[in-house]
Amino acid sequence: MKKAFSYFFISILLIGLLAACGSSEEASSNGSNDKGSDKKVLTMGTSADYPPFEYIDTAKGDDIIGIDIDIAKAVTEKLGYEFEVRDMDFGGLIQALKSGQVDFVLSAMNADDERRKSVDFSDTYYTSKHMIVSKKDSGITKVEDLEGKKVGAQLGSIQEDKANELAEEIDMAVESRNRVPELIQEIKAGRLDAVIIEDTVSKGYLENNKDIDGFTIEDTDGGYAIALPKDSELTEEFNKALKELIDNGELDKILKKWFEGE
Template sequence: MKKLAKIAAFLLAAVMTVSAAGCSSTKTLADIQKSGKLMMSTNAEFEPFEYKDGGEVVGIDIEISQKIAEALGVELEVTDIAFDSLIPALQSGKADLVAAGMTADEERRKSVDFSDPYFNASQAIIVTSDSEIAGPEDLADKTVGVQLGTTGDQYCTNEKGENEYTVAEVRRYNKGMEAVSDLMAGRIDAVVIDNFPAQKFVENNPDAIKVLDTALTEEEYAIAVPKGNTELLDKVNEVLASLEESGELDEIVGKYIAAE
């Protein structure tokens, strides 16, 4: 019996060791510097914050992340994945940080830590040019398209019933453009998405769609890091503060949104 007990204890210890190793995905700054790479994940469907120009992912968040990588003395490695896969990528260690026009809301704070905000934004409502929808209150009996996992998705879904405005039905898309295409085809009544991507969609389809003057929500963008990685979070905040103080942050944003 004692022998069996010892074997059982050994096996339990081994399982616990492997389990702990598997769950340890947080990297120190030294780990990142030793690897020579800062792994940043984003969703390149969010112009002007991140989008594809030819085969390259560019945008505001890419340039900010590049500044963070430079401060660490490493190369920036950008991975383009689905928006709803971004937080899991952080949790699994596949990404060191996420910069994706992501709103620092309380629900996401349960899973990740956020930097200081670097941009004030809003959730805009896109409708067809001839739509009778005039404001958020008119969505109550409408079908609204959103990008899966975004703030617009969370707000329109309204699982806890706490939001000021409601919608009749939510349809989720992997890409904002897919929702806009369905809007123009008459399959949905409106699209809720972040303001600046909304403006870009309208610029590309000025005769077909428009953005309403009244936003659905106001929010702040921040950079996400793995939960509890205060060392990396402090470094990100340090770089953001430096960019803001020097005026470089305004220059980066102005490079992409100067006409807004």
């Protein structure tokens, strides 16, 4: 009888321990529980190689910082969400959004017609221009000088689209790379004659690399927006928060902070 009671008591203890472990694992798999908050946590996809929009300043730490991070923080705070950032190659961001790996993408992404076929976009928050960057004294000072040259662009970017568009008019070869720093190194190594990069992003590289130079292409209509899953309820919410940022001047302050150091 005592043995039977002992076995029964031990069984009850084991069941209790297993239940406790299960509850603990369930809590650890839930982002809001990990953070000790009841707020829903949204995962933001980005490609952290595009200063001043998103990048890592290794001299200051490992955190991803920039315009898009500040915009994400402001928007999610207004809507009562928390957010975490997932860094990946730019070319994989749309697929990550479609497969549910991330809840939204904020990565200086142009809301073009092709992307709109598979995802939704918020209203535009920034309009960009392109810059052709090459080695100093390369003789490349206008688009026509790209004739017969090897030109690089970031994979999946609007600049890649622009390079392919130019290649239809000019006899030039287009090569893509995953990250902008790769493009700069390819120029310096002589494996590319020029690259096409967003103009504000180019400024930082031109300041830090005195052996390269560039000029702006004025005819672009690229507009950056937040990408969200197709038919997502978040699109309307994000647009509402983004409009508030624009109307109250917060967005302008964020842009000035990173472009002008204000």
